[in-house]
Amino acid sequence: MRAAVASVWAVIATIAFVQLANGLQTSLLGVRAGLEAFPAWTIGLIMASYYVGYSSAPLFSHAVIGRTGHVRTMTAGAVFAALSIVSAAFFVTPLAWALLRAISGFALSSLYVGAESWIHDRVENANRGRVFSIYMVVQMVAMTGSQFLLNAGNPRSAVSFLVAGALFTVSCLPVIYARASAPDHAPPEPFGIVRLFLATPLGAIVTVLAGVSWSIVFTFGPVYAQHYGFDLYQVSVFMALAMMGGAVLQFPLGWLSDAVGRRITIALMSAGGVAVALFGLMVGSDGFALKCAASFLVGGLIFPVYAVSAAHTNDAVAPQNRVSAAAGLVLLFGLGSIFGPLASGGAMSAMGADGYYVVLAATMLASLAAAAVTR
Numbered sequence: 001m002r003a004a005v006a007s008v009w010a011v012i013a014t015i016a017f018v019q020l021a022n023g024l025q026t027s028l029l030g031v032r033a034g035l036e037a038f039p040a041w042t043i044g045l046i047m048a049s050y051y052v053g054y055s056s057a058p059l060f061s062h063a064v065i066g067r068t069g070h071v072r073t074m075t076a077g078a079v080f081a082a083l084s085i086v087s088a089a090f091f092v093t094p095l096a097w098a099l100l101r102a103i104s105g106f107a108l109s110s111l112y113v114g115a116e117s118w119i120h121d122r123v124e125n126a127n128r129g130r131v132f133s134i135y136m137v138v139q140m141v142a143m144t145g146s147q148f149l150l151n152a153g154n155p156r157s158a159v160s161f162l163v164a165g166a167l168f169t170v171s172c173l174p175v176i177y178a179r180a181s182a183p184d185h186a187p188p189e190p191f192g193i194v195r196l197f198l199a200t201p202l203g204a205i206v207t208v209l210a211g212v213s214w215s216i217v218f219t220f221g222p223v224y225a226q227h228y229g230f231d232l233y234q235v236s237v238f239m240a241l242a243m244m245g246g247a248v249l250q251f252p253l254g255w256l257s258d259a260v261g262r263r264i265t266i267a268l269m270s271a272g273g274v275a276v277a278l279f280g281l282m283v284g285s286d287g288f289a290l291k292c293a294a295s296f297l298v299g300g301l302i303f304p305v306y307a308v309s310a311a312h313t314n315d316a317v318a319p320q321n322r323v324s325a326a327a328g329l330v331l332l333f334g335l336g337s338i339f340g341p342l343a344s345g346g347a348m349s350a351m352g353a354d355g356y357y358v359v360l361a362a363t364m365l366a367s368l369a370a371a372a373v374t375r
Contacts, residue, residue, distance in 0.1 A: 004131050007122040010178030012138050014074065015172030019082075019139045021148030022108065023218075025085045025164040027239055029097065030222035031232065032155045040223065042094050044345020047219035048097040048338050049352070051211070053105030055334030058327035061113040065323055070114040071179045073143030075147030075172040077111030078103070082168035089161035096162060109330050117326035121183040122315045128186045128257070132252025137309040140247035149239035151233060169216045183323075190331045196313065202374040203313030206266055207329050209367045211307040211336025212343070217242055217302065220344040220356050221295070227353035234288060238295050238319070245296040253304040254311070262312035267371035269308070271303040280355040298360065305367065306333065 005012075035042045045229035065073050084104035088097055094366075115135075123131045126360045153159030175182070223243060225235045257265040312330055317325045340359075349354030 001281075003175045004123045006126045007181065008131065008135070010174040011372050012135055012169050013117050013174035014078075015115055015173075016134060016138050016298050017212060018078065018108070018111065019142035019148045020146045020149070021085070021171065022344045023143035023168035023239075024149045024160065025088075025104070025168070026076070026218045027147060027150050027222050027236070028155055028160050028164065029088065029101075030219060031150065031226070031235060033097075034223060034226045035155060036090045038093065039093060039216050039232045040349045041345045042218075043223060044096055044341040046097045046101055046103040047215070047341035050101040050105035051215060051337035051341070053107075054109040054337060055104035055105075055331055057109035058107045058331035061110040062117075062327040064110065065114055065117065069116050070182045071175050073365070074111045074114040077107040077109075078168050080107035081111070082165040085161055085168065086165035089158035092158060108220045109274060109334060113323070113327045113330050114182045116310065116330070117323040118183055120310075120317075121299060121319065121320045126159075126233075126316060127256040129254040129262070129308065130251065131200065132307045132311050133276075133304070136254075136304065137247050137250040139322065140165070140243045140250060141354070144240045144243035144247060147236040147243065148318060149235045155232070190343070192324075193328050193331065196325060196332070199316045200375075201315045202266065202318060202370055203309045203316075203329075204332055205298045205331045205370040205374060206270075206305060206309040207313070207369050208336035209363055209370070210302075210309055211301045211333035212340040213367075214306065215337035215340030216344045216356065216360055216363070219341045220348065223344075224353050224356040225346070227348070227370070228284075228291065237272055238292055240300030241292050241296040245298065245300030245301075249300040250307065254307060257308045260314070262308050263371055263375070265308050266305065266312070267368060269305050270368035270371055271299050271363050273298070273305070274361050274368060276301055277361035281354055281361065284357070286355045294357075302311065302360070303362065 061073065081104050084100045088100050119132060119135060149163060152163060221239050222235050225238045230238060253265060253269060276297035277295065280298060283290040283294055313325060313329060314322060343359045344356055347359045351358060
């Protein structure tokens, strides 16, 4: 286990900086959009644009990695993400933000394909759930910290945008330093989406639904909090607790998936996700503390789903297919993520703030159904 973690330390360190920046930029844009009085449906379109770019990148990134390698692909992704968020500070219109979000999504998606295929290439099946969970825990911890960076500057100024850009820029340094340990194989064999569904239908379906649920929390969690009159500090606490919940439960659930099986673990998380989303719905009219408790529980049971579904998929994929499979998983996650902000924006426009939890409950119910009927 120690050797497995040591072989991917650079990827984990890079992802820590990436998610500090990404968590900050997502909440920052949501809060700033609220301050600019953008309608909920407009915010939904802006946030969904990120996932349009995110879903496009995997169509090309496996070939790019085969040609240029993991390190160069990840470095280019970090640099373009930095340029996108810095530019957003100076072009504050829905159209500009939608275009910049699409560019950022494309860049970070390429980076994630490189990172996740690097991990799956280096880690054996027996440790995969735990090692990938460590990767996800680091992401959750970083995103928790990023919510408090939201208080570093006035969202109406350029300071926080520049901080996010700086974090993206330095994120590529660990993988550049450890470039000698990057995977070095022949160009990856194709492994299309249809083959991915045929190999592991549960992993593919749940990855799509994980994208839906993640994007709902990240893009409309701050909007939900603002609807209930939270100030900037309370918004950051509300979102940080969701990330903290994911960090606390990620490794135990990864260990559980190694011990008792991925399918059972996915079913348990999905059922729990439905329950905590309904709890969030019930406490909508109650105080700040109960809303924060609901946010923590939602993060704890929703965020670990992707790691377990990715481990489930890679258990069934040959080494020469792992870069292409990672690209396919990122594509599926991105496609699901496009739907999340659109569904949340529509639900909150029609039902008010509590539409946030209604869509989350429906998504996790679909994940539970997938675990019940697929392998």
